[in-house]
Amino acid sequence: MNREKIGTITDLMKSRLTKPMQYYLDLCTRCGLCYDSCHVYYGIPKREYTPVGRAETLRRIFRKYFRPSGRFFPYWGEARELDDRAMEEVREAAFSCTGCRRCMVNCPFGIDTGYLMTMAKLMLIGNETAPEELVILADSAVEKGKSIGEFKEGFKSVVGDLEKIVQEKLGRSSPDGLIPMDNGGASVLYAGLAGAHSIVNPAVIFNAAGESWSLSFFEAVNFGAFLGDPEKMQFIANRIVKEAIQLGVKELVITECGTAYRIQRHMLGTLPFKVSSIVEVIDRYLREGRIKVKAGAISEPVTYHDPCQLGRNGGVFEEPRRIIGELCTDFREMTPNREHNWCCGGGGGLVALDNEKFRVQSGLVKRDQISATGAKLVVTACENCVSQLDTIKSGYGMDVEVKYLTELVADNLLL
Amino acid sequence: MLDLFAYIVMVPMVYLAFILFVAGMVWKLVRVFRSPSITGTLGLFPRELPRPLAVARDAFLVPSAFRKDRVFWVFIVAFHAAVLFLILGHCELVWNIPALQVIPHRVFLGAGSVGMVMMIGTLYFLFRRFGAPVREISVPEDYFLLIILFLSILFGSILHLVDRLGIGAMHVPVQAYREYFAGLLTLNPRLPVMVSYSPHYAVMVIHIFFSNLFIMLFPFSKMIHAVFAFFAYSTARR
Amino acid sequence: MSEEIKVDATMDLKGLKCPLPIVRVSKKVKDEMQVGQVLVAETTDPGAHADFPAWAKTSGNEIVKVEKGDVSKFYIKKLK
Structure with missing residues (x-):
């Protein structure tokens, strides 16, 4: 690796030296308590898949270029020079980490390994070895933000077709206006995803509740964050913020996408509107009596998978449980659950990568958790989790069904 | 020659350790405070307690360790509680602190138990690193710090226990320690006869040598966790 | 239809979850298609309907035709 490249990478590292990064990089005592708190390590018990292993991969390089001990006495903390092999290890560390932050709960200091990995990801961008899939997705999302005017009509026309599906589900006389877009004066802006399920089911629920809403032109998910590019992340997140401000909505509702929720809700600072997850909104509608569901409609055993970004990192724990509680008669908690729940292994952009075998292996603990409940239906509220749970299901040949929470609600509405 | 070595350890090296410690800590803290803040929060959920209480719980009860490894937890808590007593005990060697004498005791606090707990603790922390999986993530820094800490505590404990038990009539009066420290503090260093002619002297020099080394390394090693841990706790409980 | 477009390959992306359609298409176009193929x-x-055009624009490929329907068909021409 030449001087120039090393300079580029170390400059990027420097640009990421925020307050938390400074202390997370210095304070680990390597006590080893986090060792088996990573779901990947459970499935593939190797040092590099432990939280401390990932963090040390980064720290050893960091010490070499940013700490006197690493410069003058590299053996002291096993400081390591940048080379291709080191960057290969950085890639393995960063893109086997879903950023679920389960290790943060299990660290006696609360070190955020997921946050440390954002520096690792930025180094990979500098080294031009970031996953190509995520680069393409982030660039497309940025392009869509820049020239949305060109794409609006195409999108609007297909959404028109979806309105008929919504009409059928609701039993309304006309499909017109069931999925409003560019709806100035709406109180809610809803950001979905590319797939029809992420638009149709919430549309059914919004209409049943008589909400004044508008569908966003943008997908909620943030590929800039998965890629680890702070500027693209900010730009992609701001597309929706701008739209919300333009329409003057009071609330931005995020689809079942953990990353999108955490970023829009917790990572952008103060915004002139409220940010909620669709799960919180459904729970609110139910409690306010704006929608009603068929109580106890589902009698088969059901379990709920807490998406990491929604639960531990987002604070939405009880809402989904209340909703499921109304619909299902045999709800079974996974062990552990809530902030201690195991990550399914799909986050951090990992489901976009060509790594199915790895994801099946790293999903072993989730398989064991689900099997232990004896549930036949696994409900969750995150697109990545659903994809990954499906991968685990087929990888281990499990006899379960995986469902979105919105789907469960939309299918069991009392109209 | 040995006299010179003893003097260097007892006076210039103590000053050097002090300067490095203070400068290092200031430098480390300034660097953190001058780094950019982040937008948003890295906090964890649920938020059951108000932030200061949650930080205090994390710091003093170490719930993550309690859940994971009870034995390790007992050692962590006992060791760090002993550190507190150790600091207070040394303060009494420097100044007369009437507030600490509410329960009248002979200096040093704890009658030797503080050193015992810390020695057993450091040995436990060290031996823990000899086995998998902690061995795989340990680096020379981890062993080195534990070894010099152990040696420092070992010689410090000998100093205290031999005195307390009156073995070989070895005795350094508290007043002699206070005179020595007063000299250092007023930039008028002197080695009282009761110290430098005491049969303890060699043990004391070794104790202070390892302690100096440890204090010098403190800001530049993982020992910084003593301060940074609180930053991390408050980030996690934001 | 004025002219028939010669199709070199077809991909079934029905029912795939976010973000796999773009990932699969972009991989296929990059690794398996020749310049000029559709x-x-x-x-x-x-x-x-918004993501594919945005992707085509950033990746420098062209969407020559879109057939809208329950299953929509995007005709993507590899340009480089």
Whole structure:
């Protein structure tokens, strides 16, 4: 690796030296308590898949270029020079980490390994070895933000077709206006995803509740964050913020996408509107009596998978449980659950990568958790989790069904 | 020659350790405070307690360790509680602190138990690193710090226990320690006869040598966790 | 239809979850297609009608035709 490249990478590292990064990089005592708190390590018990292993991969390089001990006495903390092999290890560390932050709960200091990995990801961008899939997705999302005017009509026309599906589900006389877009004066802006399920089911629920809403032109998910590019992340997140401000909505509702929720809700600072997850909104509608569901409609055993970004990192724990509680008669908690729940292994952009075998292996603990409940239906509220749970299901040949929470609600509405 | 070595350890090296410690800590803290803040929060959920209480719980009860490894937890808590007593005990060697004498005791606090707990603790922390999986993530820094800490505590404990038990009539009066420290503090260093002619002297020099080394390394090693841990706790409980 | 487009490959992306349609198409175009060849991507995602054009623009490929329907067909021509 030449001087120039090393300079580029170390400059990027420097640009990421925020307050938390400074202390997370210095304070680990390597006590080893986090060792088996990573779901990947459970499935593939190797040092590099432990939280401390990932963090040390980064720290050893960091010490070499940013700490006197690493410069003058590299053996002291096993400081390591940048080379291709080191960057290969950085890639393995960063893109086997879903950023679920389960290790943060299990660290006696609360070190955020997921946050440390954002520096690792930025180094990979500098080294031009970031996953190509995520680069393409982030660039497309940025392009869509820049020239949305060109794409609006195409999108609007297909959404028109979806309105008929919504009409059928609701039993309304006309499909017109069931999925409003560019709806100035709406109180809610809803950001979905590319797939029809992420638009149709919430549309059914919004209409049943008589909400004044508008569908966003943008997908909620943030590929800039998965890629680890702070500027693209900010730009992609701001597309929706701008739209919300333009329409003057009071609330931005995020689809079942953990990353999108955490970023829009917790990572952008103060915004002139409220940010909620669709799960919180459904729970609110139910409690306010704006929608009603068929109580106890589902009698088969059901379990709920807490998406990491929604639960531990987002604070939405009880809402989904209340909703499921109304619909299902045999709800079974996974062990552990809530902030201690195991990550399914799909986050951090990992489901976009060509790594199915790895994801099946790293999903072993989730398989064991689900099997232990004896549930036949696994409900969750995150697109990545659903994809990954499906991968685990087929990888281990499990006899379960995986469902979105919105789907469960939309299918069991009392109209 | 040995006299010179003893003097260097007892006076210039103590000053050097002090300067490095203070400068290092200031430098480390300034660097953190001058780094950019982040937008948003890295906090964890649920938020059951108000932030200061949650930080205090994390710091003093170490719930993550309690859940994971009870034995390790007992050692962590006992060791760090002993550190507190150790600091207070040394303060009494420097100044007369009437507030600490509410329960009248002979200096040093704890009658030797503080050193015992810390020695057993450091040995436990060290031996823990000899086995998998902690061995795989340990680096020379981890062993080195534990070894010099152990040696420092070992010689410090000998100093205290031999005195307390009156073995070989070895005795350094508290007043002699206070005179020595007063000299250092007023930039008028002197080695009282009761110290430098005491049969303890060699043990004391070794104790202070390892302690100096440890204090010098403190800001530049993982020992910084003593301060940074609180930053991390408050980030996690934001 | 004025002229028939010669199709070199077809991809079934129906029912795939976010973000796989773009990932699969972009991989296929990059690794398996020759410049000038046309790939037909069949998808049920409404979002594709904005995402595919945005992807084509950044990756420098061209969407020569779109057939809208329950299953929409995107005719993607590899340009480089």
